[in-house]
Amino acid sequence: MRCACGVRKRSVKRGCNKEEASLCTNNQSPLFIEPGMNIFQCNWGKTLSFFTVFVVALAAVFQYLENSETVEIPRMDLNAMEENYRQKNRTCFVLGASGETGKALLKEIVERNIFSKITLIGRRQLTFEDKAYENLVQKVVDFEKLEEYAEAFQGHDVGYCCLGTTKAKAGAEGFVRVDHDYVLKSAELAKAGGCSHFHLESSKGADKTSSFLYLKTKGQVEAEIEDLGFERFSIYRPAVLLVDRQESRPAEWIARKFLGAFSSAFPTAMSIPITSVARAMLVNTLQDGEQKVEILENKAIYELGRIGDKK
Numbered sequence: 001m002r003c004a005c006g007v008r009k010r011s012v013k014r015g016c017n018k019e020e021a022s023l024c025t026n027n028q029s030p031l032f033i034e035p036g037m038n039i040f041q042c043n044w045g046k047t048l049s050f051f052t053v054f055v056v057a058l059a060a061v062f063q064y065l066e067n068s069e070t071v072e073i074p075r076m077d078l079n080a081m082e083e084n085y086r087q088k089n090r091t092c093f094v095l096g097a098s099g100e101t102g103k104a105l106l107k108e109i110v111e112r113n114i115f116s117k118i119t120l121i122g123r124r125q126l127t128f129e130d131k132a133y134e135n136l137v138q139k140v141v142d143f144e145k146l147e148e149y150a151e152a153f154q155g156h157d158v159g160y161c162c163l164g165t166t167k168a169k170a171g172a173e174g175f176v177r178v179d180h181d182y183v184l185k186s187a188e189l190a191k192a193g194g195c196s197h198f199h200l201e202s203s204k205g206a207d208k209t210s211s212f213l214y215l216k217t218k219g220q221v222e223a224e225i226e227d228l229g230f231e232r233f234s235i236y237r238p239a240v241l242l243v244d245r246q247e248s249r250p251a252e253w254i255a256r257k258f259l260g261a262f263s264s265a266f267p268t269a270m271s272i273p274i275t276s277v278a279r280a281m282l283v284n285t286l287q288d289g290e291q292k293v294e295i296l297e298n299k300a301i302y303e304l305g306r307i308g309d310k311k
């Protein structure tokens with residue numbers, strides 16, 4: 001007869017013999033198994049303990065992340081704010097309207113009808129079946145020669161930037177080209193064209209001093225746009241975006257499935273629904289900003305993104 005006591009070094013893997021088992025202390029009760037039982041059956045107690053410790057540790061990390069930011073959002077009457085904003089007759093442009101956040105944002109601003117004109121600036125013409133989208137203006141530009149398309153950026157009060165790519169898709173150089181160069185150039189043209197409120201979808205952890213290319217690039221572009229001196233500059237730093245993405249991104253898919261499972265208990269620890277980001281951008285547009293430059297971290301985005309939801 002063999003056992004899975006596991007306290008005697010010699011027999012940790014294969015279990016311990018009867019003699020060794022007798023040396024187990026009371027709270028380490030040996031598990032006797034018959035010859036032929038596999039190691040998983042033998043070590044189920046240890047596996048279960050390890051799994052329990054892992055889950056508890058993970059929950060503690062999520063709990064910590066969930067509570068690491070405190071945010072107070074005042075009560076707001078979204079309908080009244082929309083009505084008030086509509087009176088201002090503002091215009092806007094959206095960069096990245098074909099992407100996941102861009103689509104969700106566009107839906108918000110079109111359905112709520114808060115702008116007198118909406119221009120989509122992108123590298124390709126988009127088609128929409130919904131009649132609500134028929135008044136959109138589209139400007140197709142070559143991002144490699146953006147200065148030749150300065151006119152596309154002129155005459156908009158508000159600019160939204162949801163542009164971005166990934167290193168996996170574009171390579172390191174291509175990623176910097178889009179997420180830094182295109183974004184910065186667009187912001188420069190927007191500023192020159194009269195835009196007063198620029199919204200940038202950046203990322204959780206953005207930091208120009210980071211040694212990670214992604215976070216460093218995001219941090220750098222934030223800082224360089226800040227230097228342009230918009231009347232108001234709103235930076236959104238969402239965590240992993242929860243969305244059924246059309247494009248296949250296996251690593252992101254796994255992260256989303258994993259984080260999605262925790263998101264009802266810890267909604268802002270490491271992820272955020274994309275609809276919350278879009279709603280937050282809309283609500284923040286309607287608010288009178290008190291700061292010239294504001295950074296909305298994940299929890300603030302989430303809380304702002306709940307405004308207007310039916311309870």
Ligand SMILES: NC(=O)c1ccc[n+]([C@@H]2O[C@H](COP(=O)([O-])OP(=O)(O)OC[C@H]3O[C@@H](n4cnc5c(N)ncnc54)[C@H](OP(=O)(O)O)[C@@H]3O)[C@@H](O)[C@H]2O)c1
Pocket residue numbers: 095096097098099100101102122123124143162163164165178179201202203204237238239240241242252
């Ligand atoms: N994914 C996440 O979990 C996550 C988390 C935090 C922050 N973010 C950031 O949030 C932003 C938006 O993310 P998303 O997932 O909503 O974006 P997305 O779905 O990947 O859409 C990206 C947009 O950028 C455009 N774009 C990409 N490469 C381009 C190029 N070479 N030239 C011109 N346009 C180009 C795309 O246009 P086409 O449709 O023409 O390709 C699309 O409109 C990004 O900056 C991203 O880094 C993402």
